[in-house]
Amino acid sequence: MNLGYNIVFFLSIAIHPSAQVPSECGAPPSFPHMQVRDKYLRQNIFSNGEKVLYRCAEGYTQYRGIRSIMCEAGKWTKLSMKCEKKICGSAGELFNGHFDYKGASFGDKAYAVCNEGFTLKGVEYRMCKDSGWSGEIPTCEVGGEPQVLPAEVTCPDPSIANGVKLSEAVSVYRVRDSVTFTCSKGFLLTGAQQLTCGPDGQWQPQLPLCQASNDITQSSKPDGRCGVPRYLPNAHLSDRYITQTDFGPGERVSYSCALGYMRKRGTYYSTCVSGKWTPVTLRCERKSCGSAGEISYGNFVYTGVEFGDTATGVCNEGYQLVGRDVRNCMSDGWDGRVPICEAVQCAELPEVVNGETNGYLEPPYFYSTVIGYRLQRGVVMDGPGNWTSALPTCKYRK
Template sequence: MVDSEQVLGCKAPMGLVLVLLLSSLLGPLGQAQAQDCEKPMRYTMSLTGEHIQKEHFPNGLVVTFECATGYRSTGGSGKTTCAAGTWTTSTLSCEKFNCGSLELVNGHVEYSEGTSFGSVATFSCKDGYILSGREKLTCGNTEWLGRTPTCSVVKCDSPPSVDKAEGPSPKRDLYDFASVVRYKCQKDYTINGSASLKCSSNGKFTPNPPTCLMVRCKAPYIPNGSQKSGARPPYVHRSLVEYECNPGFKMEGEGVMTCQLNSTWSSTPECKAIIITTTPTTTTTTPTTMTPKTPATTQKDVLPVDPTSSPVLPVDPTSSPVLPVDPTSSPVLPVDPTSSPVLPVDPTSSPVLPVDPTSSPVLPVDPTSSPVLPVDPTSSPGDSKTSSQFLWFLVLVPIVLAVAIGLTLKKRGSQSLRAPVPLEEDKIL
């Protein structure tokens, strides 16, 4: 190890010795770390002075930054040092410049990026006003780059005069936006178009000026028709008449007509003759029943009725049905309504003799009861023998009558039934 004191040739202070010792040890490493720096880049800053154009900066060089165009310093230092290829941090702070808002009387302003540096302001005027100046301005480094425009009220030139009309009224050389002028046609003339015009935002009156027309419609001619009501000549614009057809004619078209601007009627009706056609009809007389009409009612064909035939009486729904008559059978004689009903007779039974109408009625006999004998009229009431005889009489009389009638019918065969011939009383007994 080399003695520092011998190298220097004298006795050196202790601090200097340490520095020399460290330099001898770190010399090669320190030379290796001493590098140049690349050009420093800051988004909101830029270099000042002679360093603006340089691309490489030696180790240990100090440079200064300032806020870039459109930005303002908010404090701090812009100095930075190249240390072994790296720039130290500066304390300078920058923010984008704000131009402030703009005001447009009778108009509106729109901003692309607020009111800061680089933003674009677009101007437009309200309806009835026209822009004077630039339509757009840009926020620069210190202010808006240009003069703020203005909105002026729209002016319209005087509209033209109209033939046969009074106006425009009021009469001026220039009219402000939304001003209105009016026209009036002379006597016997009708205005065609709008009587009022308005100064619009494009500096012109709208709509177009009107015209004045002489409107006269000729008297309507409707063959086989006549005027019912309405105006009388002369027929001017909007005159209204109503026509009707004569008897026997029918109108086709609109009978009410209006005189139009082109001096013609709004419609031309016609009265056409009514043609009456007749067709033969057949009248039939049929009984009718009032029934309510119903989406299920069906129509049935009605046959004509022979006027010479007997009337058909309504049928009682509760009566028994009438069966057809066999033409080969014996005729049925009419029955005396005062006579007793004739019951069917068993041809094998004994004939039944006619009953004396003056005799007592014969009551039906209970087959389970004892036979009843004829009653002795001389017996006293309550006599059992007499009662038995009377009961026998009541039983035998109907039997004898039935046998007599059966024999009579058997003898006559299939002859038709006739009223029974009364027999003498002695034969009945």
């Protein structure tokens, strides 16, 4: 009894101090050329052990590190992910001229320069964008006056109070260019995080706002906390939420489709509001594997062509299966290989009394091989004369 009392006592001593450590974190920090995943943007309180994910901003790609940070004792862990500019490579071949590169990375320009005696017709430069070089390759034609296309429609440099642009700053924003915003620490983004320069020279949608998080939480927070998030068929909570059993008001969890399933429709997140989780409309459907393949001299018998279904190989009459007969529809397609149907090999024919084969055919004998018989003079065939039935017998004619 004393031993049990001591164990309980020491455990209580070990656990008690941790209750004094701050267990919540504020909005995650901002980093250049990176942005927090959309699902975390409206959340400004994170519980101890909760993680957030980052992604590289437009025009950048991850080249090393881990893309998540965790709330530990009221502070965010260090983000090790690093993003670098995307490379566009060559802007193309300009006949009778060349491109003068100011760089070949995201945001850089390549100016078209024609050889002496040739004039430029087309856009003066191409810009390295997230999807590659913009526009089309111009042409250099003999003589004449240059026909440089007028400048494209541009949008003003966007900026919002208490906001930070995550996209690389450029001097000119053209149609279809995009910028991504996040708010400074202590402020919450209201509106769209990513804006696109429209054909009318205006940003679409309209610029968002960065409001003080205290103002927002005071107006929207009942004080109820939420327990374990609800179960969804064919889906599961993202890994970072699996062990968490208590969530504060405004905290959001995300779901993903289970292995072998893919999103069909609906939102994938739920928010703790007034002690209850908001509905999740995510619907996941089984992935389709399509055809399991073609079998020569046979076919597949399907239970279905979606995840979890099977396709069983069946050979035609006279053929036997070589290989595994069943293929399973997995998350990444049908497993195994298409089996083969080989013709059945028949045993050698025994000699027929008072008869002989009509000609000689060397074994082996495979399915559909035909053997003819020739009877000795004075005898007739008694019985069927095909190999698939009993061997014929021959008797003397009466």
